[in-house]
């Protein structure tokens with residue numbers, strides 16, 4: 001009796017078709033209060049509102065980066081792979097790849 005193991009040879013694993021929400025930096029910048037705080041790390045947007053008082057590095061450092069690009073400070077700390085894994089829980093979308101007028105119009109039309 002042979003056992004055939006399907007190993008996703010077509011490469012269509014989950015995640016391939018998922019849609020991404022894009023946020024403009026202007027939108028992210030508004031989320032800078034302790035109740036509503038977003039950060040950008042490596043072009044991805046994270047809503048860390050519910051993580052503020054759980055962050056082992058304290059809430060102050062997150063507040064300092066609120067609404068902005070925290071990539072450099074995140075990397076400077078040398079966060080562990082556990083910390084990087086945690087990012088997924090707070091991921092809400094990507095930074096809008098293009099900031100041209102036509103791209104914005106296209107987005108509004110969707």
Ligand code: HEM
Nearest residue numbers: 046048056057061065070073074077079080082083086087
């Ligand atoms: C959603 C984003 C973040 C997550 C999930 C996160 C997670 C963590 C975790 C799990 C630790 C414990 C140490 C480790 O495992 O590396 C930590 C420590 C720390 N984090 Fe973050 N962090 C985030 C963003 C930031 C940002 C933007 C800063 C900005 C400066 C920062 C500064 C620190 C500092 C200073 C420590 C303490 C390091 C130490 O005492 O050794 N973190 N963070």
